[in-house]
Each structure stands twice: as C-alpha cells, then as structure tokens.
Amino acid sequence: MSARVDIIGAGLAGSEAALQLAHRGYRVRLFEMRPFVSTDVHVSDRCAELVCSNSLKSLKSDSAAGMLKYELTRLGSYLLCEAFDAAVPAGGALAVDREIFSERITAAIDDHPLIDRVVAEVCDITPEGKLVLREPDHEEATVLSDASDALIVASGPLTSDTLAQSLQRLTGHEQLSFYDAAAPIVYTDSLDFDCVFSQSRYEQGAEGDYLNAPLNQEEYERFIDALINAECVIKKDFETKDLFQACQPIEEIARKGLDAPRFGPLKPVGLIDPRTYRRPWAVVQLRAEDAHKQSYNLVGFQTNLTFPEQRRVFRMIPGLEHAEFARYGVMHRNTFLNAPVLLSADLRLKDASIAVPVFVAGQVSGTEGYTEAIASGLVASLGVDAALSGKTFEPLPVETALGSLLAYATNPQTTDYQPMHVNFGIAQPLETPIRNKKQRYAAYAQRGKAAIDEYAEKQGIAPLSEGRTAWI
Template sequence: MSETVVTVVGGGLAGSEATWQLLNRGVRVRLFEMRPHRLTPAHRTGYLAELVCSNSLRSKEITTGAGLLKAELHMAGSIVMEAALRAEVPAGSALAVDREVFSRYITDKLQGNPNLEIIREEVKEIPPPPCIIATGPLTSDALSEALKGVLGSEHLYFYDAIAPVVDADSIDYSKVFRASRYGKGGDDYLNCPLNKEEYDRFYQALIEADTVTPRDFEEERVFEGCMPIEVMARRGKDTLRFGPMKPVGLIDPRTGKEPYAVVQLRVENKEATAYNLVGFQTRLRWPEQKRVFRLIPGLERAEFLRYGSMHRNTFINGPRFLNRDLSLKPLDGVYLAGQITGVEGYIESTAMGLVAALSVYMRLMGKEFIPPPPETAHGALLRYVTESPERGFQPSNINFGLLPPLRERIKDKRRKKEALARRALEAWQRYLQEFVYS
C-alpha cells in the first residue's frame, strides 16, 4: 500500500464512512473536523457522525429506496450501518437509533485506529490532493468561499427548493393531457386540469395545511425568488393561477378549452418513470403533501417518490462539476462526498462517502474507477449527481424512480419493487466481488 496520506475534511456521516473505508483498506487518513471548537448552526456535540435532526435512518424494508441503500451499505461493511444496528431503538419498520450511542460508537471506533490522525480544526482552503471534502449542508463560510473560487459563486448553492416527485405509474392518465404551453416544445408536459370547484377545494386545503417551521438560521427572505407554493397561495386566491398553475396556452383536448387552472408535471428521468410537480417547492409536512396534492385531478392515487422540501443546504451543481468518480472536474485529486454532492439525507450522504473512498482507493492503487451499476441504489444516486441535466439541478434522496425500469413490465406495485430490489442487490453483490474485494 502506498504511504500517501488522504485528507478527509468533515467528520460527519460521509466523512466518517469515507475514513473508515479507507482505513479498512490500509490507507492512512488525516481527518479534519472543526467541532467541538466550532459548531455548525445545527450540530451540538463534538462526536463524529452526529445526527443533526431526526434519529431515524428511515425504512428497513428493501422495497423502499432507503431500505435498499442501507442493505447495500451493510453489504459493503459500512461503519454507519454497523453503528446504527448497535444503537437501534424500536421504531416499527424504520431503523431508528439512540443518537448518542450511534455517534459515540463511530467516534470511538475511528479514534482508536493507528492509521488515523484526527485534527479538530476548521479547514479554510481546499487541501492538496488526494483529499475528500465532506463538509455537508452547513459547510463553514471560509471553505464555501474557497469552493466558490474554483466553481464560480453561481454554482455553489446554499438553499434547496425541491418539488415533490410522483411515480409515473400512479398517475391517472384518463384525467391528464400531454401538451406544452402554446404547443411549443411538443408534448413534454403532463397537465392536470382543474375546474373552478376543484381549484377552490385545492386552494383552501393548501393554505390551511400544516407546514414545517424553518430553523432560526433558515431565513425566509432567501426564498423570494423561489417561493414555497403555500406561501405564494396565501398572497391571494388567484396568485397561483397567474403563477405555477397558470392555464394560458394549454388547451384540454377533451373540452377544447383552457382549464380554470393547471398543474404541470415535468418528466424527471430519461426513462419517464417519475414526474415532478412544476413550481411546487413546499414546506408542507409530508403527510400534508400527500393529502393536499392528491386533490389534484389525476394525482388522486399518486405515489410520492420524493416529497418537496426547502432548507438551508450547501451543494454544488454535481452534473456540471463532478466526474463519475466524485472528483471535481476543475481540481485533479479533489473529491467530494456527502450532501454537498447533491444527495439528500443521512444514508444518501453516507453512501456518497463510501463511493468517494472507493474512488480514492482505486486511484491510489493505480486502477480505473468503475462506478457501481445504475441498477444499484448506490449507482443510481451516483448517476443522479453526475449525469442529471445541469439546468435546475436540485438534490435528491434515494427512491425507486432513480433506478432504471425493469425489462418486463410488472403491474403489481409490491412485486415490481421486490424485483427492482432483487436486481439491485444482485448487481451490487457482483460489483463488490469484481471491483471492490478483488
């Protein structure tokens, strides 16, 4: 093994996982973590891999994106999964943890490793390669400035505004119609038409729905340019009809007329297995999104692959700046990991820590990095952050909509998800055997 020391910046979920994976392969690591001397607005302790909010790592069922990703992480010897299983508390089908036991386990296990040096310091400049930057959604200002210097200030984002995404198979196609406004752009959009009565009912539910309260450090004013749908609605009964629900230029072929209002659905992936609700970024609580958005004609039985959200989040335009191995295009040997790559969530960030570590390890071994196949949850996420359209790129959590469709169509939802999960786990097993453990 080479004597090269890899620098990892940020001892959160991704940085801890990356460090662990490198140490396990005999690589020496210098890990910089600014806590406890300098806390982020959300972290409270000096532990590595602190969970900043919920203590749930979401579903354990492999027929969900989160469950599948965790199963893959487990197969790859993830320290985050090891700690989660040690710290598990009862939570039905979810994997919830005692947060202190969880983070302490990871901290103790990493601290004891002779090949690791932990430096409790804020990193203000991009370190020399090889390095992995895993400083998360609350990356410190100084390092954010350094990243801006390389990427350009317009390509480092500080807030995300995510619209919900629904499963294409769950849309009622007898109620929606395909069209682009004024016929420009072909039949790119699915349009859900609302009459006055339907609009009134939807509007009332929307303005009365329960929302998530922004944290102290998430100032409302930054959302002026990209306002939550419910905030816009509260400005007046017709505001949405002149905004994201504008019907002009959209003729419903069944009536030959413009509807009273329209919700447009834009295709989310090449395979057209998922659609997002255009302009519907929202702070509504998840059950409320399901209840209120199912009032839209055509979406009565919509399955939500991803819920909308808006919060403080540092991330880059991955498709523009990241190579397939998570290295930065403009800086050779500098890799990103975790939420900053454009994934969303604890386990997604962990997964991008694992992938970054594998990439760096391959580089040290002088081997070409082979990305995990897109049929796997890891491969699908990696493809999302490196190959999505650059324009309008927003972070994503893992969901089955990111996986390529099955060759044969299975109508039964449960069986379809089982088949997708089986295919993913087999592909992941093969990948680990051929490229990771060989």
C-alpha cells in the same frame, strides 16, 4: 510510508470515508470544526451526529431505501454496521439511538491509529492542495505546511461560510447552491391518466413535454384554501433568511391572494383540456424527472409544508388523488454542488485546478439523506483508493439503488439539479416491464442484489464482519 488523505468534515460522509480509508491502510487527517465552530443544527462535538430525525428509513428489501442498506452492508459500510448495533425498535425502518451511534463512531475514529482527528475550521484550499485552517487559540488562519495525496470535501449542508466561498472560487460561482428549494416528485404510475393530459403550452393536439392536471374553479378554491391553512415545517431564521427572495414556496404565493397562483405556477394559458376542449380554470403542470418518464415533478411547487400535509393537500389536485411521492418538497439551508456538471462517477471534481485529486461526499456532493451521505462517503473512499493505487474506478452498477442515484447525479444531461435520495423514479427500467408495482419493486430489488454481489465480488470487497452482517 502509506499515502495520506485529508477529509474535511466528520459528519456521516466524512466519518465513513475516514474509517474506510484507514481500513485500507491509508493515513487520514480528519478536520472537524465542532465544537470550536458550531452549526445551527448540530448540538454535540461528536462525529456522525444525526441532526434531525433518528431514522435511516426503510429496511424493506423491496424498497429503494432497503436496497441501499443491503448494498452498503455488502460493501462493508462501517456506519451502517454501527447503526444496526445502535438500532431501536422502529417497525420496518432502521432507527438508532443517536447518542450511542455517534459515540461509537467517534470512539472508532479516535481509537484508530491511522486517523488523526483535528478540531479546526478549514477556511480555504490552496492550489497545491494545502488546507488553510482556523484553530482554537489561534487568532490568524494558518496554511498547513504540507498537502496530502488526496482530499475529500464532506462538510455537509451547513458548510461554514469561509469554506463555501472557497468552494465557489474553486468550482465557479454558479455551481454552488446554498438553499434547497425542491418541488415534490411523484411516480408516473400513481397518476390518473383519465384526468391528467400530456400537452405543452400553445401546442394543443401534439404529445407535449408536460403533464397537466386541470382544476375547475371550485376545485381550485378548495385546494388554495387547504394550501394556505396547511401545517408548515417550523421555520427557523437560518432556513428562511435569504430564501424567499430567491424562490417563493407555493403556499406563500397563495397567501398573496386567491388568484396569485393562477397567474403564477398554476396559470392555464395556452392549454386546452382534450376532454372539454376548453381552457381549465387553473393547471398544475408536471415535468418529467428522468429520461424514462418514471416520475414527474410538480412545476413551481417548492414548499415548506410538512411531509404528511404535502401528501394530504397535493392529493387534492385532480389526477393526483392516489399520487405516491418519490420525494417530498423541501426548503432548507443546503450547501451543494452542481454534481452533474462538476463530478465524475467516483465523486471526483473533474476540474479542480488543484494539485491533488479532490473528491466530494455527503450532502455537499448533491445526495440527500443520512444513508445516502454514508453511501457517498463510502464511494468517495473507493474513488480515492482507485486514484492513489493507480486502478481504474469501476462505477457502481446502475441496477443498484446507489448506482442509479450516482448515475443520475453525475449525468451531465441532468439539468436544474436538486439533491436527491435513492428512489425507484430514477431506477434503470427493467428489460421486461412489469405493471404490478409490488412485483416490479421486488424485481428491482432482486436485480440490484445480484448486481451488487457481483460488483463487490469483482472488486474484492468483503462485508466488514460476518457476525454483524448476518442479517443479509
């Protein structure tokens, strides 16, 4: 009898992992709580529901999102193939008819002889790896009589409370976050270095750890006015309930009074502008996001502004007029583990104190975005396969978009981790630096393509179906 794997959550990551494992001959029990228990954003009882936009982002081969699509296709992703089959016209992006997409995936799962989809809320995991379930028509939660050979947790950003508590017990209370309050990240080479200066507070003269964008009084007041009048993402109760107690969005701080940000995240104390030898009226500080200083985050700028408004308003900051965003700020409900501390490169929990190997995939593993969720489901399934067949897991090459994301997310040196999508700000620098952006991105793409082709070849992974991957 082949080994069996339990998967919690039939979202994007869980569905990809289930289909991958079944394809490799494993039996799968896939636990999904919907429609018995729903979340605040899902509306159907189907697998792989897209909860918001219907876009899986760019197809351009020289973008990080486009590279990820090539890599997933090369690694035989089921869900990406279905996405291509369910595609609707969207310029240079891959957007899907969400109904067709999730219907097809649900059918593939339900028709697969090796996958058993169970409607139940997983409330807990015992030390033996047995799942504790709440099922329709059962008052009491029950413990399953047997554990599987491996477990994948793919319960998503809206993991149910009972399971979240269980994960907290399993991993340590401070290792699970419930809200994603992330500041925007901008590419270093899009900043104007005639304006921003490198300096740490109270350390003038020395090359500092921070970049500083100085504002004079007029610039500051114009910026604050734009900030408090900018359009915000529509706030729903579930997104804001406990959020503001822990972490204030920059626009909320600005609403408290004109000077509030100047005494908060934009305080200029201890900083001298080397061009004027004076302390600026206010300063936006930027902290390096990666070891190679290819991107910087705007310190204290977690925000609820819509993405176009972030682009418009934050470009009013001197030195950021042409800023390109590696990621925008977000503030929403988001259950995710502190991946750099807890996970290894195969997305396995390093120390789960559970008798079976436990893997984590999707948003809860600390990746951000639909395609990234699919990708991490695929990687977790490769990790399970390696663990159960006694092989050593070969990490994805860091030259690939997915490999660089996983290297960043599971690097113990990464601090204050926030979920991340693929982007060139965390890419492994090229051996020979290229200044021209277009040429540099093309070089990343070319290098990544060669790396994933070699990886897949070496691992004996074929694209799923020649016909459906003809676009490569």
